[in-house]
Amino acid sequence: MNENPEPPLELLQSPPLEALAQVHRYPIESAERLRQRLAALHELPADQVLVTNGATEAISFIPRALYGPHVRALLPDCTFTAYRSACAAAGLAVDEVPTELAGSSPSAARSELAALSRSVGPMIKLIFLANPNNPTGAYFTHGELAHFLSTLPPWVVVVLDEAYKDYAPELDLPDSAALRREHRNLIVMRTFSKSYGIAALRVGYLLGDATLLGRLEKARDPFSGNLFGHAAALGLLEQPELLPRVVERNRARRALLTAVLRELGLLVYPSAANFVLVDLPQRGEDFAQLLRARGVLVRTLTDCGRPASLRISVGTEAEIERLRCEMSAILRAQVAR
Secondary structure, three states: OOOOOOOOHHHHHHHHHHHHHOOOOOOHHHHHHHHHHHHHHHOOOOEEEOOOOOHHHHHHHHHHHHHOOEEEEEEEEOOHHHEEEEEHOOOOOEEEOOOOOOOOOOOOEEHHHHHHHOOOOEEEEEEEEEEEOOOOOOOOOOHHHHHHHHHOOOEEEEEEEOOOHHHHHOOOOOOOHHHHHHOOOOOEEEEEOOOOHHHHHEEEEEEEEHHHHHHHHOOOOOOOOHHHHHHHHHHHHOOOOOOHHHHHHHHHHHHHHHHHHHOOOOOOOOOOOOOOEEOOOOHHHHHHHHHHOOOOEEEEEEHOOOOOEEEEEEOOOHHHHHHHHHHHHHHHHHHOO
């Protein structure tokens, strides 16, 4: 699931508990306060920000709100499966381009933007992109995305999912707010579920053209927000020192996880997120089932066309050691047979 393995304990003494006094009210006022705070953070007018019930709510209503049957969407073939499901539910056909996983850096392993650009035909109206990508951990740079956007006709809406962007502040990731000001067809999606560590409270938001966001807001369910989530998000935004600590812990633990997997003789791809993609010498489904029997959960990638791969989330040091022990035991038992 790629959650932050540790909750933001600092919130236990702060605003979320005060929200109890307002549980009899719909969260309209709290969503507006959060919207205004996010607008100030990104230096945008408030009507270019839309607070959502997690990023997955936005993924579900974007295809339904903007399009319908007889329209096609375009995706990399190895990306977040919710994009494909949301398009199918809205009646959109989906075209896919192969995801490349070659090279020694995440940028070299990125989904090929040029292939996506070449695949845009008259019926393509929507493109979903994750940067860094889930489940590969690959990324594309500001210049690469800017060039890609410049090749698209204005009627193609690009949804840029930046759920994992906070984990790689040292990289040349896109300045999405700046690009959004230049491209009215770009919608940027963010979440508090990953680096901020409040996945259970379901808080996300969109940055986009006011007219586009207005159409989206009309299509969503009313009162879909979460009062406690809004309070927690506001509290986290007032503690900017928390995020760098989360990012540094993730960087160290990702390096540890990568080293552990490579010591087991497995191929691990570079990642800019809080998980890694690893290739196995056997079916991932079989290996995942053996790990599940030992109390360890990993994500199989058969639905991404990678039956011998797993996505493994970055956990705590203790969780990584548990993974090392269990995987080592499974591999030794297989060699012994």
